[in-house]
Amino acid sequence: MTPDPDLDDLRRSCGYSAIHGFHLPAGLSADDLQTLNATARDLLPLDRGQTLFSQGRKFGALYVVRSGSLKTFVEGSEGDMQILGFHLPGDIMGIGGLINEHYPCTAQALERSSVCELRYAQLQEVCAGLPALNHQLIRVISGALVTEQRHLVMMGKQQAQRRLASFIRRMSDRYGRLSRDPLALNLPMSRDDIANYLGLALETVSRLFSKMESDGILSVNRKSVHILRRDLLDKLCGGDIDM
CATH class of the missing domain: 1.10.10.10 (Winged helix-like DNA-binding domain superfamily/Winged helix DNA-binding domain)
Structure with missing residues (x-):
């Protein structure tokens, strides 16, 4: 008989830590958590100034900050830069890539940082079998877009x-x-x-x-x-x- 997954180990894992930012719905079993964990992987630590993903790169994953901090910015055709946001532990990055399948901005570490990658194709498959988690994912994405809109309003007024x-x-x-x-x-x-x-x-x-x-x-x-x-x-x- 296969032993039950160790819940403490799962809670320390990259996948659990990342999805925890989605406010996990109640009732997920150890098997559910293990399935979620399989969609995620820890990336090598980023040093200050190192790029996580670049503007225009094909979208394939969402990223969750585990430690440190990053900034996102866009660059114009003349080399001018506009910073879009600053991202702390628990923040989800790369959401803009869902719109046209390419990242619309660049993410760069402000200090030594660790990041968890959530492969989006696999995450979609998991969410298809866990409607409550899919609902939470949609809420998180909507919240990120609302935050961007509020910043634009602030800039204008x-x-x-x-x-x-x-x-x-x-x-x-x-x-x-x-x-x-x-x-x-x-x-x-x-x-x-x-x-x-x-x-x-x-x-x-x-x-x-x-x-x-x-x-x-x-x-x-x-x-x-x-x-x-x-x-x-x-x-x-x-x-x-x-x-």
Whole structure:
């Protein structure tokens, strides 16, 4: 008789860790988890600046960040770059490739990072037999698209101060969901990356960080940002929906 799969081993596996970001539906058996695990594989760690997938490459998999962080960006015909997002552990990447079967952007590590690959063809087969998981996958994909739309709205309507404040609050909330201190941020991206993402000049971002520090809202030391007055930070964000 074949022994039952070890649930503790499965929970430590790449596949389980990746799918856990989908908020696994209740009632999945050990065999279900083992089937999910078969769709995934750990990739070799990415060093800072290393590319996970490139703009225009044929789509074949989704990726889940296990540790570290990455950024996604698009490059124009004249070599200009626009950063689309920053991705922390648990985030799912590559969703844009579902639209035309090619990745519309490039993903690059901001620091040494580990990533789990979910081969999409196999994931579809698994989801076909597990409707609850398929429903969760659709929800995750829809949520990622909504986040991108909110960022576009922010870029078009918010003033510079509010853009940066909303970005910091969003990072704080994401840290909280990762069980990290939401008031002590160690931002992996550069000031230049933040400025690009927010559609602002680097000088503007530096000036606004300094202003929030002088106002007693933040304490800033290079990439280390401590939120001293969350209430004042929230006030700067107004009633805006988080990015």
